[in-house]
Amino acid sequence: MTPSLKKSPKIENPCFKLITEDKEEVLISELAMKHSKFLTDLVSNFGFSPSENGEKNPIQIQKVTGPTLKLIVKWCEHHKNDPKIREMDYCTITEWDQQFLQLGNKAMFDLVGASNFLDVRILFTISTKTIATWIKGKNPEQLRAIFGGTAPSEKSENMQKRKRKIE
């Protein structure tokens, strides 16, 4: 009866239930969950096993909100059959991913934060790359319009030069 991730479960809808802070519940299948190192480690450390509709052992997730978690799970489910799950240089962004990443600002930032937290490496890489494209070629004013933030208001000679030298 030792729970193990490698055993193929004979239950109907084997998955885990994730509960976020705002009380939303999301189901994620075992295979899809492999994308998230955080969850994989958690499950193996606690010795959970997938159960029908995730009724047993629901997992509490701090720091991630419901909608974001749903997005992440959606991505993981889509990619659950990918061969190399933790590949570092995931260079090609597929069409589906592109479509998936067409999010608003806030959603994108939440996604990046959450994928960092849950350690979904590939998603983290492609979403940060996407944000990098938003930054490319813009001046600070435009960047502030997109990303928020206030301008530094003080100037000092030293720092000016420093900045200029870095150019």
Add this chain to the structure above:
Amino acid sequence: MVLFFETFFECSFIIQVFLTECSLIREKQVMTENNEETIVPDEQCNLTSSTPMKSSDLENVESPIERKISIVECDGEGNPPIESSEETPPDLTPHSVAPRRRRSPRRPEVSASRLPLKVLNQIFQYLSLKDLRSAMLTCHSWNNALSMEDSDIWQQLLVQKLPEAALSDPFLFVELRSARKKLRAWYFAWNTNDISRNNYIRTNGFTVHRQPVAQSTDGVRGKRGVSQGVHAFDITWDGPLGTVAVVGFATKHAALHCVGYIALLGSDDQSWGWNLVDNVLMHNGVQLGVYPKMNNPPKYEVGEKIRLVIDCDMHVAYFERNSEFLGIAFSHIPPLRLFPAVCAVYGNTEVTMVYVGSPQMG
């Protein structure tokens, strides 16, 4: 001029987002030399902070050098950024993925400034130097993330830009301890395009080598000149001096080559030089006296480190030898853009120059 105002006026930026199918590989962009004066605002800000930066892993944190870095809330007023899903502001022409426009500067709808450090580092890794500059000017927390001297971002750019030989040389960057400073030194090194045809720059990018050509004096200038602030350049003459070996600075227009063996640097009003062979200062063809001002100043020994300091604000320049201040060499320097320069006559002699930034006072 990049000016910063506290209140922004509403404009309509149409910001295009490119999502390319092919890989967003880190581009090796050639930095276009930008010699115009851009006054940029301070990185160092004194706004008080309340919330520290959120970060899951602070693996890239290095304590910043002596500057005061304060971690601030993005919104200067102290209002936490509004994170709720606010409605789209009026009069927009949204692109399909247009980020929501800010209605007023005080309440950004979205705030990426509070992303954790690890995330920011990952994002900035994909940017070129120019974009990093824009990012640094955007808001405080980005600024702080990028001012970490040794973070991966700078390391990676360093490896991209600097030649292998420079990185593996243990003595070249003795004074510069951070990746960012080394990168900066690279941008101030000898200029391969601004050099006499009898000289060439060695593979490490920082050492110029004079070929043994008879009856010719040859010089070289640095890539970037300075016209504001105080700047120090560490110059080491690695080869034999010969009869004439001049260290100094020049404007863009000074000659870098001439026939015969003369002190080219200092021969006209476009350059200022200190001849290491007879310890004489030269400018405008005139010998300005022995330097340092003492009886029998010591001869330069090959391999000694000379620091040329140009103070553009006080309009003076001076030299230090092995950390010993030698006295003011030149005063009343015109407010022009001045480049570090040397000129040599000895065949196969070499001179290394490393930019070290602002000298530590006192």
